[in-house]
Amino acid sequence: MKRKLETSELIFKIISYTLLTVFALCCLYPFVYAVSASISGRSAVEYGSVVLFPKDVQFDAFARMFGDNMFWNAYSNTLFLTLYGTLWSMLTAILGAYALSKRRLLFRKFFNFFLVFTMWFSAGIVPQYLNYLATKKVFTAAGITDDKWLVVIAMGMAAMNIILLRNAFEGVPSEIEEAAVVDGATEFQVLSKVYIPMSKSTIATVALFFAISRWNGYFWARQMISNSNEHPLQVFIRLRLEQYTDPEAMAGWNEAFAADSVIYALIVCSIVPILIIYPFIQKYFAKGVNVGGVKE
């Protein structure tokens, strides 16, 4: 009896380790390959002889990209969108979630439904596009010609994140708020001195969600930002990919490195900053999924 137990445990353990190792290596491999291909010589990349480690190492593809003003432009546009976009989303979300968390708020059910309904039903791409076009006209009339502000203000709000914040605020014991009110705190002081410090980790998680969706935003940025100097990194990467994988456009390519290496270098450059901050944000990232699973 005891023996049978141990065998089944052992078999399962071996299977677990084997499959996990295979899966983990599959997850890792494309990144290793991207790095190797970005710094390998032209013929090695073009004839597919780079498999794992770089061959005929060159750094010209990186140099080419770092010398491209559009690249730095795109990077700073992405930082702009991420910074201001996250600030704007957090400002509206925290204020709204705080009000929604209060039982004394009238029509609270209606306001909650107003939010949750947008999670169930979306008008779709075409009406949204027409709506953004109309917004763009209003913004232009108001003198805001930089389309980045349109992206910052009009896009990227998510009902789910507000609900996460609302739930965190509801979890703050009301006695603490009452004590603060007795001491003469105003509504804004209660929010900034009691609620925000007491739900720091949820706020960090939600800010991270907003920041990631801003950093990754592609479709609407491409549709709505007409000036190519204002394009964020994601749009820049995609446009370069379309250009560099087009055989006709690349027919006259006569550099010492492959056109593919530039794309791989671009991919590496867009992942590296995230890998650098990954250790600091990982715990909020993991936490976010768990709070996301339990609502209401």
Place this chain on the structure above:
Amino acid sequence: MKDRAADFLEFDHASGAYRISPEQAVRDDVEKHYWRHVGAAIIKDWRLYVMLVPMLLVFLFWRYFPMYELLGCFKVSDSVVPVSEQLFSGFSYFRRLLVGGDQLSTDFWRAMRNTFILSFYGLCFGFPIPIILALFFNEIRSNAARSVYQVLTYLPKFMSTVVMTSLVTMLVKQGSLTTGMGIVSQALSGLGFVTPEVANAGLLNNPAFFRSIYQISGIWESAGYDSIVFFAAIIAISPTSYEAAQIDGADKMAQMRYVVLPSILSTIVIMLITRIGSLLNIGYEKVLLLYNTNTYVTADVVSTFANRISGMAGTGTSAGTGIAAAEMMNNVIGMLLVIGANTIARKASNTSLY
């Protein structure tokens, strides 16, 4: 037993008759002057309502106004004329899409079918794999080793859709006279999964491979990250449960069946509801970035269809806002799915999302 009248009447000893109680007088007053009381409450707490305003405006302008634009589906649609001034034309766009009999209708049905198939495959393959991964993670007793495995499997989640699709495009790209094909295409043809000719023509140009590429890249991207929530549920199981099962002679499979599965069932149900709710809301961005004219047969989904036909994508064709009818049907079915899944889950296991 107390008279029901006593709820709102009380005996007045001075006049020797019943009169309306003070509590009921307040209730009557609230009922009579409801809006005056609401106004007073709002004025008293005005700061709270001011805080709510920015959020409500954002949702009103950029979530609800587009729904108003959907009225274009029921009108003689022309994007030059505002929706409010267009003529009502009933369900002509819906009819044209559903039973039009022309190319538009055929393409719509193809997109609808592709949307269902892509989501359904996503549910079949994308949903169980994170659970299995979580079970495997649980087998690794060393914390350090487990962290390494977890970090490696979460890694792809940190790429944006654009970077992920760019990487996929490069890995399976076509070969030409002067350049070789992508490294994954090379491996697949080397292992005999596809013929070298097919691999050389580019797997993303071949409609037969689009669904596999879409699902495999999806699993690669998010299986590790999606397993977090299940793993959290598994490590919350008390070790005594396993010990009790072992004393009763349960082997590994029996422990899975009688200890682990019941403990994580509610998490699975919640995640399944979320999944079913977003079943038809598949990531159009990813499809848009991976498909091309060669693969419309298997890749075109309702959102990308509407995007292309509406003329938004600069393809020259313009069907106006009426084409939003396609997405509207898709999204209404999606909404019914989420409400339905939630109702069933509430009835079956008392686990509900909304």
